[in-house]
Amino acid sequence: MLSVITGAIEVGKTTVLRRVLSHPGLQDLRFNGILTDTSPKGDKWISSLENGNRRLLARRHQQGDITLGRYGIRLAALDFANKCIQEADIDAFLIIDELGRLELNSSGFSAAFKAIHKYRNRHALIVVQQKFIDQYKNMLGPVSRIFTVTMKNRNLIDRQIVDHLSKCL
Numbered sequence: 001m002l003s004v005i006t007g008a009i010e011v012g013k014t015t016v017l018r019r020v021l022s023h024p025g026l027q028d029l030r031f032n033g034i035l036t037d038t039s040p041k042g043d044k045w046i047s048s049l050e051n052g053n054r055r056l057l058a059r060r061h062q063q064g065d066i067t068l069g070r071y072g073i074r075l076a077a078l079d080f081a082n083k084c085i086q087e088a089d090i091d092a093f094l095i096i097d098e099l100g101r102l103e104l105n106s107s108g109f110s111a112a113f114k115a116i117h118k119y120r121n122r123h124a125l126i127v128v129q130q131k132f133i134d135q136y137k138n139m140l141g142p143v144s145r146i147f148t149v150t151m152k153n154r155n156l157i158d159r160q161i162v163d164h165l166s167k168c169l
Helices: 013-021 075-086 109-120 129-141 157-168
Strands: 004-005 031-038 045-050 054-060 065-067 072-074 092-100 126-130 147-148
Touching: 004 013, 004 129, 004 157, 013 031, 013 092, 013 126, 013 157, 031 075, 045 075, 045 157, 054 075, 072 075, 075 109, 109 126, 109 129, 126 129, 147 157
Parallel strands: 004 126, 004 147, 031 092, 092 126
Antiparallel strands: 031 045, 045 054, 054 072, 065 072
16 A cells, blocks of 8 residues: 655655654554655755664755755765665555655665565555656556645644554554
Protein backbone atom coordinates (compact mmCIF):
# COMPACT_ATOMS: atom_id res chain seq x y z
CA MET A 1 0.00 0.00 0.00
CA LEU A 2 1.50 3.27 -1.15
CA SER A 3 0.15 6.56 0.20
CA VAL A 4 1.33 10.03 -0.78
CA ILE A 5 1.47 13.37 1.03
CA THR A 6 1.67 16.34 -1.29
CA GLY A 7 1.36 20.10 -1.07
CA ALA A 8 2.98 23.35 -2.08
CA ILE A 9 6.56 24.18 -1.11
CA GLU A 10 6.87 25.14 2.57
CA VAL A 11 3.20 24.41 3.36
CA GLY A 12 4.21 21.99 6.13
CA LYS A 13 4.34 18.53 4.53
CA THR A 14 7.28 17.37 6.66
CA THR A 15 5.72 18.84 9.81
CA VAL A 16 2.53 16.86 9.10
CA LEU A 17 4.60 13.75 8.43
CA ARG A 18 6.43 14.16 11.75
CA ARG A 19 3.09 14.37 13.59
CA VAL A 20 1.91 11.21 11.82
CA LEU A 21 5.10 9.32 12.72
CA SER A 22 4.83 10.28 16.38
CA HIS A 23 1.08 9.63 16.71
CA PRO A 24 0.27 7.31 19.66
CA GLY A 25 -2.02 5.24 17.43
CA LEU A 26 0.98 4.21 15.32
CA GLN A 27 3.46 3.65 18.16
CA ASP A 28 3.72 -0.08 17.44
CA LEU A 29 4.93 0.53 13.89
CA ARG A 30 8.57 0.68 12.86
CA PHE A 31 9.50 3.35 10.35
CA ASN A 32 12.55 3.29 8.05
CA GLY A 33 13.58 5.71 5.36
CA ILE A 34 14.38 9.39 5.34
CA LEU A 35 13.09 12.80 6.40
CA THR A 36 14.21 16.04 4.78
CA ASP A 37 14.24 19.09 7.04
CA THR A 38 14.91 22.74 6.29
CA SER A 39 16.89 24.77 8.82
CA PRO A 40 16.01 28.40 9.63
CA LYS A 41 18.88 29.41 7.29
CA GLY A 42 17.32 27.39 4.46
CA ASP A 43 19.79 24.49 4.57
CA LYS A 44 18.33 21.09 3.66
CA TRP A 45 19.18 18.11 5.90
CA ILE A 46 18.53 14.40 5.40
CA SER A 47 17.84 12.27 8.50
CA SER A 48 17.69 8.49 8.76
CA LEU A 49 14.54 7.29 10.53
CA GLU A 50 16.31 4.10 11.55
CA ASN A 51 19.20 5.60 13.51
CA GLY A 52 18.77 9.40 13.49
CA ASN A 53 22.00 10.07 11.57
CA ARG A 54 21.92 13.28 9.51
CA ARG A 55 23.72 14.69 6.53
CA LEU A 56 23.69 18.18 5.02
CA LEU A 57 22.00 17.80 1.64
CA ALA A 58 22.01 21.33 0.27
CA ARG A 59 22.86 24.92 1.05
CA ARG A 60 21.12 27.88 -0.44
CA HIS A 61 23.30 30.07 -2.69
CA GLN A 62 26.39 27.90 -2.16
CA GLN A 63 28.19 25.69 -4.60
CA GLY A 64 27.70 21.95 -4.29
CA ASP A 65 28.52 18.93 -6.41
CA ILE A 66 25.47 19.77 -8.51
CA THR A 67 23.24 22.83 -8.61
CA LEU A 68 19.47 22.76 -8.55
CA GLY A 69 17.81 26.16 -8.62
CA ARG A 70 19.34 28.20 -5.80
CA TYR A 71 20.76 25.16 -3.99
CA GLY A 72 24.15 23.48 -4.12
CA ILE A 73 23.47 19.74 -3.66
CA ARG A 74 25.98 17.41 -1.98
CA LEU A 75 26.27 14.02 -3.65
CA ALA A 76 27.52 12.37 -0.44
CA ALA A 77 24.19 13.24 1.21
CA LEU A 78 22.28 11.73 -1.71
CA ASP A 79 24.37 8.58 -1.36
CA PHE A 80 23.54 8.51 2.36
CA ALA A 81 19.81 8.94 1.63
CA ASN A 82 19.81 6.25 -1.04
CA LYS A 83 21.59 3.87 1.32
CA CYS A 84 18.95 4.54 4.02
CA ILE A 85 16.21 3.78 1.50
CA GLN A 86 17.92 0.68 0.07
CA GLU A 87 18.63 -0.77 3.51
CA ALA A 88 15.16 -0.11 4.89
CA ASP A 89 13.77 -3.19 6.59
CA ILE A 90 11.04 -4.76 4.44
CA ASP A 91 8.98 -5.30 7.60
CA ALA A 92 9.11 -1.60 8.51
CA PHE A 93 6.95 1.16 7.08
CA LEU A 94 8.96 2.95 4.37
CA ILE A 95 9.03 6.77 4.55
CA ILE A 96 10.54 8.92 1.79
CA ASP A 97 10.50 12.69 2.30
CA GLU A 98 10.53 14.09 -0.33
CA LEU A 99 10.49 13.50 -4.07
CA GLY A 100 10.92 16.57 -6.27
CA ARG A 101 12.59 17.80 -9.44
CA LEU A 102 15.91 16.07 -8.80
CA GLU A 103 14.34 12.59 -8.72
CA LEU A 104 12.45 13.22 -11.97
CA ASN A 105 15.85 13.44 -13.66
CA SER A 106 16.89 9.99 -12.37
CA SER A 107 19.07 11.64 -9.76
CA GLY A 108 18.45 12.41 -6.14
CA PHE A 109 16.85 9.60 -4.23
CA SER A 110 17.21 7.20 -7.14
CA ALA A 111 16.80 4.21 -4.82
CA ALA A 112 13.30 5.40 -3.99
CA PHE A 113 11.62 3.87 -7.02
CA LYS A 114 13.25 0.46 -6.57
CA ALA A 115 12.29 0.51 -2.89
CA ILE A 116 8.70 1.53 -3.67
CA HIS A 117 8.34 -1.38 -6.08
CA LYS A 118 10.01 -3.69 -3.54
CA TYR A 119 7.45 -2.47 -0.98
CA ARG A 120 4.52 -2.85 -3.39
CA ASN A 121 2.89 -5.40 -1.09
CA ARG A 122 4.04 -3.61 2.06
CA HIS A 123 3.49 -0.08 3.33
CA ALA A 124 5.09 3.14 2.16
CA LEU A 125 4.33 6.82 2.72
CA ILE A 126 5.99 9.18 0.25
CA VAL A 127 6.09 13.00 0.25
CA VAL A 128 5.96 14.56 -3.23
CA GLN A 129 6.11 18.23 -4.16
CA GLN A 130 2.68 19.19 -5.47
CA LYS A 131 3.87 20.66 -8.76
CA PHE A 132 5.31 17.24 -9.69
CA ILE A 133 2.48 14.99 -8.47
CA ASP A 134 1.12 14.24 -11.96
CA GLN A 135 4.53 13.11 -13.24
CA TYR A 136 5.07 10.96 -10.16
CA LYS A 137 1.68 9.25 -10.41
CA ASN A 138 2.92 7.53 -13.57
CA MET A 139 6.28 6.60 -12.03
CA LEU A 140 4.96 5.35 -8.68
CA GLY A 141 2.23 3.06 -9.95
CA PRO A 142 -0.96 2.45 -7.96
CA VAL A 143 -1.43 4.79 -5.00
CA SER A 144 -4.01 3.98 -2.34
CA ARG A 145 -4.53 7.60 -1.28
CA ILE A 146 -3.13 11.07 -1.90
CA PHE A 147 -3.30 13.60 0.94
CA THR A 148 -2.92 17.25 -0.07
CA VAL A 149 -1.63 19.53 2.68
CA THR A 150 -2.86 23.13 2.50
CA MET A 151 -2.58 26.13 4.80
CA LYS A 152 -6.21 25.49 5.86
CA ASN A 153 -5.92 21.78 6.67
CA ARG A 154 -2.31 21.36 7.78
CA ASN A 155 -3.22 21.29 11.47
CA LEU A 156 -5.85 18.58 10.97
CA ILE A 157 -4.82 16.38 8.05
CA ASP A 158 -2.42 14.28 10.14
CA ARG A 159 -5.45 12.67 11.83
CA GLN A 160 -6.86 11.65 8.44
CA ILE A 161 -3.53 10.15 7.45
CA VAL A 162 -3.24 8.23 10.73
CA ASP A 163 -6.79 6.90 10.30
CA HIS A 164 -6.01 5.78 6.76
CA LEU A 165 -2.78 4.09 7.76
CA SER A 166 -4.45 2.36 10.71
CA LYS A 167 -7.15 0.91 8.44
CA CYS A 168 -4.54 -0.43 6.04
CA LEU A 169 -2.63 -2.40 8.65
